[in-house]
Amino acid sequence: MFKRLRPFLALGLVLSVFFLGGCSNSYVIFDPKGPVAAQQKDLILYSIGLMAIILVVVYVLFTVILVKYRENRKDLSNYDPHNHGSKKLETIWTIIPIIIIIALAIPTVKVIYDLEKSTDTSSKPKAPLVINATAVDWKWIFSYPKQGIETVNYINIPKDRPVLFKLTSADSMSSFWVPQLGGQKYAMSGMETELYLQADELGTFEGRNSNFNGEGFTHQTFNVHSVSQADFDKWTADMKSKSPKLTKEQYDKLMLQGHVKKTMTFSSTHLKWVNHAHEADYAVKTRERLGVVPQNPHGSKAKDANKPESDSKGDS
Amino acid sequence: MKWDEFFVTGDPLIYGADVSIALTTVGILFYLTYFKKWKWLWTEWITTVDHKKLGIMYIAAAVLMMFRGGVDALLMRVQLATPDAKFLDSQHYNEIFTTHGTIMIIFMAMPFLIGLINVVIPLQIGARDVAFPYLNAVSFWTFFIGAMLFNISFVIGGSPSAGWTSYMPLAGNELSPGPGQNYYLLGLQIAGIGTLLTGINFLVTILKMRAPGMTLFRMPMFTWSALVTMVIIVFAFPILTIALALMTFDRLFGAHFFTLQGAGMDMLWANLFWLWGHPEVYIVILPAFGMFSEIISAFSRKTLFGYKAMVWAMVIIAAYSFMVWVHHFFTMGSGALVNSVFSITTMIIGIPTGIKIFNWLFTMYKGRISFTTPMLWSLGFIINFVIGGVTGVMLAMAAADYQYHNTYFLIAHFHYVLIGGTVYACFAGLIYWYPKMFGHRLNERIGKWVFWLFNIGFNVCFFPQFLLGFDGMPRRVYTYSAASGWGPLNMVSTIGGFVMGLAFLLFVYCLYYSFRYAKREVAGDPWGVGRTLEWATTSTVPPHYNFAVIPTVTGLDPVETFRNQKIDTKPKLADLKPIHMPDYSGVPFVMAVFFFIAGFGLVFEWYWMGIVGLIGVFITMIIRSFDRNEGFYVGLEEIKETERINE
């Protein structure tokens, strides 16, 4: 009989090895670089622990029952076709899941509420740095309203200071995600959502849009550079004085679908003339105005045109 | 519209598909003509209203769709096996994951289950057919034609590429012009009619047509699961109908429900979609639960453990399934209170699910477990589904979901529940009830190979995806860089995918092998362990009227009772009466053809064609309304001969 069960046991072993492997620090969401991601990591590990207990209980019961009550056992005297329920057992396996769920729900709700607040919970909290992030097919445009600078596909943020991202989209629903700093949030046209993140370490972290939004989705990525406050101040001052101003024409070109070849920096923001959180159709109207009509990917025009992947329409 | 836009061009894979479609069509036409099968096809199958035949056609169509969806899946896995692969470009990849998801859920999982429900439920409750046999044929043909309409998109006009969730405004004209997305809207709309009708039909059938003595709490668990599923369908599908109609207005008639321009609300689409979508996932899992309950109980030779608890668990799941939809977009920023509430309601759904797992385990406790293939699939289900369930609970923790959402962790979760649950149930149920349909069992030895190959392939394919999720790999990317480090796990996953593909082919071979060589069964209960009325028929494959005399039920597991108390269920001459049965009709098929014409016209915005099709649909309805045909009676002579009763 054990021959029959061996594959099941082997499978169980493989699974548990995988699970243990899953807790190692090599995976990005288990390698947090800021308080938000760290809180989420703790919550996740805690839930994996509880879930592992459930898995073990079920798998052990499963194995024992299969071995003990297999058809070809020697002693069939414990066969009881009329055994059809047990108040006691059924109560147990109703109550225990309820307890487990309470044990999961309490920390979950606590973290949900925490994540809506600034990451600086000290008595004299630092004012967060505000960055407006706008998703445009298929790039990210960042505005620092206070500093008066705008970047494309990268940001610098000061280490140890809360950053408040105000998210919106010029196009389809996108999702702003920097896994090592914390979980994602949608950026939607005609809407503004808010996300607090903070970096505790210096370094460069990858961010991306994680919500599918069409052909260029895969490469809609950006980098987050965490620098010291002094470096950050210097960078803003430099950019303010050295970078070109963002013109309306240039911004409208950025509205065209496509990628940019290099990151960009400007010494003024687009917020003066449009906030996509209030003007959902800005990008669509701009394309219309520039005479760029959306193309059926199987239509004859699209076949002749360059694929947006290799396109640099938005390049300045 | 130019002709080179009508046919999809420029891709060798598509040309290959064109050629194989043409060859298959020619092959089928030739076969039908050469062997003079046209008449047989029309009179026996296309016009049938018999629930067993419709069920078989549902299942056949679903297996075909499983093949199509499976090819899609393997194409994606090839592209993802290595970093920076150039096998598929972005647009092509996007079309493939969109059709894969849509086909697998709408045109594979649901019809497969509805097919098994069709074959089994009327037998299981001791009925001669469903309440509305004609409507049942309409259901099948609208589903089938909807599926075909959706499927031709990849050679004619181009497939949709906005995901099976088709989030707006991405799926709108502004960002997805062309006929592709219209195929999604009209294919689903037409097939959805069929599903809604099935819901009504089986709701009435189960409530009104049970054998004498079969009270609600004496219904087999599969019947219960079907009943609960039908209630969900009746409440959930109208939401989809409306949502699809609104998006169709946006795309075809310039409305602005969900668009960027004209203050459309993209979040409204997400809400409507998941308000249907979450109940939908329970529509495809509850019948699976029901089948596993039957199979585990039969092959443990024990009555179900905690019958009442099992029923209430399903009822609670059904009610709750309408109260959790927000968990699909915790990241929309609805605020801490909303996310907390929906986190908790979602976790609560895990409780009845867990209760069911323990009840299955304890159904085997003190039993005599035989490891037949249907049982193996059921046992594999328990192992895999628990993983799907606990990861579901992990996803339900909104604060943690911000990290899992849109990643391969989510992909792994729903494949563990959908494959480990629904697809395993389709295999288990098909094998278990196969003799009811075809009069012979499937080869057990090949069947076990299929199971082990599939089970191993499945875990090798999807377990690594949890880890890829932890490593931040987003879903729906068509490629990734070597630097991301996702290469090795993706390669493992692809290998697992191909092992599953191999298992599928072996299963098809098993069908063929068993058709050729398996012993033909005659007894009503070839497994010898059946407990419910479908095993009480006089022959393995029931006659078209199912039961000459409807059996009387005195408790749960009636066939087990007949067996233990040596009750002879062979109908007695004195009890025979002529049996009233419905006539076959070609109208449902013709109606579906008109639906196809209307749908195709609307896909390409050829309104004259849409109108012609819809007029045709109305004409078939009118024809039906004036149809005074009352069916026919099966005479005593025929019954006596079928039942081999001598005077």
Ligand code: HEM
């Ligand atoms: C224990 C019960 C379950 C729980 C707690 C649960 C929870 C969840 C959650 C929270 C999500 C959303 C995650 C996200 O988008 O970030 C999700 C997604 C999903 N679940 Fe489950 N689930 C359960 C059972 C099932 C079952 C039984 C099925 C189907 C047979 C299923 C199919 C799906 C599908 C298809 C998706 C994702 C669809 C998509 O985004 O494309 N789940 N589940």
Ligand SMILES: [Cu+2]
């Ligand atoms: Cu859901």
